[in-house]
Amino acid sequence: MNNYYAVDPYEHAAVRDAMLLKISAFPAARWFALIDRGFEHGLKHFGANGENEYCLYRHGRLERLAEVSPCLISLSNFSPERLKGFLGSLLVHCRTRPMLSFIQSGRTGDEIADGWQAFLEVETDDAQRFLLRFADTRVLPALARCTKAIWDGLSNGLEEWLIVNRTGEMEALPLLKTGTVSLGNTGKAVIDSNEFACLLESGLPDALADQLHEHFPNLLSERGGAANYQLLQATCDLAKKYGLEAFPEQMALSVAVLFSQGNLLEDPQFESWMQQKPWSGGSLEAALGEYLEKMETTQ
Structure with a gap:
């Protein structure tokens, strides 16, 4: 089964033309595409000139x-016509996957890649390490919101960082440049428990979408995809409000919301029902099924 991403495919020609305008407005600047080749695992890789590509996993x-x-791919060594064709091919390749963003910087590709080495893996407060998939455009906005110091370190030396967001629109990320990065004993950036919890919470709608794609x-x-994400985000907000912390419960609520075409979230009695928790000691899934049946009979 193919992977599912809660994003809308973008109009590649519109994004290409917007980027060409950006690049032509700053002809002396260095521009790069950042692609996450993790999304190409087991699939066709986008071919780039090796001299223009800077792999981050290099040490x-x-x-x-x-x-x-x-990988960073330099966009500064092309003629206008070749750049148009290259961007078009790149955007078509990445169109249905959240794997592409664009960066403007005064630094070289090697300088950016070397500066990011401390952020490829991060440490929690208790010295656990995990890969930080910051080239995933679903993750980037959460990093900017949740991890001020780490985000400051990632954006250090950058003039612009542009993503194609979930609705297929170009979006500029905020480059704060105000924090101090804390490095652990291994030289990795440190993420505290609140930041880690924020990232996990931000990724919950996508985790639910992944399981829904597998089972429903x-x-x-x-x-x-973007409409599904909005419904799942609203579902997660509701689950948090009423203390549904277990993933199976969050999944059951998501199934009910999507099955109802989102109408469950608009039902005037539903939040009162959630507050009363009539399923306590029993099955939330079964209780939601009964509630949906009653909704249908009263409509």
């Missing part, structure tokens, strides 16, 4: 993962 144990590494794909196929 130590991560070097073994170079095939799925985030028909519930997602009735609307676009």
Whole structure:
């Protein structure tokens, strides 16, 4: 089964033309595409001139993962016509996957890649390490919102960082440049428990979408990816409000919301029902099923 991403495909020609205008407005600037080759695992790789590509997994144990590494691709060494064709091909390749963003910087590709080495893996307060997939455009806005110091370190030396957001629109990320990056004993950036919790919470709608695609794909196929994300985000907000912390409960609520075409969230009695928690000691899934049946009979 193919992977599912809660994003809308963009109009590649419109994004291409917007980027060409950006680049032509700053002809002396260095521009790069940042792609997450993790989304190409087991699939066709986008071909770029090796001289213009800067792999981030270039040192130590991560070097073994170079095939799925985030990579910077320089856009500054093309003639206008070649750049138009290159951008068009790149955008078509990435169109349905959240794997592409654009960067303007006064630094070289090697300087940016070297400066990012401390952020490829981050440490929690208790010294656990995990990969930070910051080239994933679903993750980037959450990093800017949740991890001020880490985001400051990532955006250091950058003039612009542009993503194609979930609705297919170009979006500029805020470059704060005000924090101090804390490095752990291994030289990795440190993320505190609140920041880590914020990232996990931000990723919950996508985690639910992934499981829904595996077990209930028909519930997602009735609307676009961005619309599904909005419904799942609203579901997560409701689950948090009423203390549904277990993933199976969040999943059950998501199934009910999507099955109802989102009408469950608009039902005037539903929040009162959630507050009373009539399923306590029993099955939330079964209780939601009964509630939906009653909704249908009263409509």
